[in-house]
Amino acid sequence: MGIQKKKIAVLVSGGGSNLQSLIDQQENSFFEGEIVLVVSNNKNAYGLIRAQENEIAAIHVSKKDYPTNELYDQKLLELFLEYKIDLIVLAGYLRYVTPLLIEKYPNKIINIHPSLLPSFGGYGFYGLNVHQAVYEKGAKVSGASVHFVDEGKDTGPIILQKAIDLDQNWQPEQIQTEVLKIEHQLLPLAVKYFCADRLVVENHRVIILED
Ligand code: GAR
Numbered sequence: 001m002g003i004q005k006k007k008i009a010v011l012v013s014g015g016g017s018n019l020q021s022l023i024d025q026q027e028n029s030f031f032e033g034e035i036v037l038v039v040s041n042n043k044n045a046y047g048l049i050r051a052q053e054n055e056i057a058a059i060h061v062s063k064k065d066y067p068t069n070e071l072y073d074q075k076l077l078e079l080f081l082e083y084k085i086d087l088i089v090l091a092g093y094l095r096y097v098t099p100l101l102i103e104k105y106p107n108k109i110i111n112i113h114p115s116l117l118p119s120f121g122g123y124g125f126y127g128l129n130v131h132q133a134v135y136e137k138g139a140k141v142s143g144a145s146v147h148f149v150d151e152g153k154d155t156g157p158i159i160l161q162k163a164i165d166l167d168q169n170w171q172p173e174q175i176q177t178e179v180l181k182i183e184h185q186l187l188p189l190a191v192k193y194f195c196a197d198r199l200v201v202e203n204h205r206v207i208i209l210e211d
Contacts (some may be wrong), residue, residue: 006033006086006195009079011093012040014127016047018091018112021184022191023054031192037083039076041095057083073098080105087194090149091187094126099151107157107201109149110194112187114179116161117145121154131172131179142166142175144182146190148201157206159190159199 010019019038026035038051043060051058059079066072077100080088090097090111097109113121115130120142125133134142143163150156162182166175193199198209 007037007084008033008035008087008089008191009037009039009083009085010035010047010051010089010091011076012038012045012047012091013042013094014045014047014092016045016050016092017180018183018187019047020050021188022089022091023050023056025188025191030188031195033087033191033195037079037085039079041072041093047092069096069098070100073100077101077104087191089187089191092127096153097149102149102151107148107199110159110190111147111149111154111156112183113145113147113154114142114176114183115145116141116143116163117147117154117158121145123153125154128172128176131175134166134175135170135172140166142179144179144186146186148206157201157204159193159206159208160186162186 010022012019022035025031035056038047038056038058040048040060041063048058048060061075063072066075088105088109115121120130120133141163143161145158146160147158148156164178164182193208200207200209
């Protein structure tokens with residue numbers, strides 16, 4: 001008997017191209033999971049439309065209604081319990097989660113970050129800012145990281161990383177485009193491993209069990 005399909009919530013703040021890569025790979029049965037909920041802090045996030053187009057519950061949780069981080073995450077927790085969520089994926093979600101959620105979902109929240117952590121991570125490093133900083137430092141490689149979320153900012157155990165060489169003529173926008181292609185490979189793969197119960201965290205290191 002196979003493992004039960006994991007129920008997945010995806011949190012987005014913007015365009016949701018990473019959400020789309022998950023929707024596409026779910027369609028391909030690349031992982032044994034089902035995206036049952038998409039939540040955004042931004043009512044105009046295109047990710048919410050992508051969810052609706054695919055008949056996935058799409059919910060905007062407004063900071064106006066839940067003004068502190070704790071109240072906000074309490075609301076998210078209620079939704080996760082209601083939808084019986086097993087895995088939470090932060091896919092371009094530009095808020096930090098509070099210990100409330102991290103304690104309830106230890107090593108069950110994963111984040112995609114558009115750099116090779118621990119470089120270019122932490123406070124202020126999100127979206128194009130990351131690639132701007134990479135460009136300004138003249139870095140010769142960049143890439144993407146998928147990691148479990150812990151109490152720090154982009155500090156949790158790394159699940160997967162992939163590097164790319166940077167062409168010296170690339171502007172930050174082009175670095176972003178190239179890194180996004182990597183993200184769209186790595187995030188579904190991390191979800192696949194999670195759904196197959198193949199990720200074990202030991203001493204802050206993630207071991208990927210053989211299939
Ligand atoms: C992605 O590049 C993701 O790695 C980044 O935001 C972008 C969202 O794109 N996340 C962070 O910077 C988190 N610190 P998308 O909405 O098209 O998936």
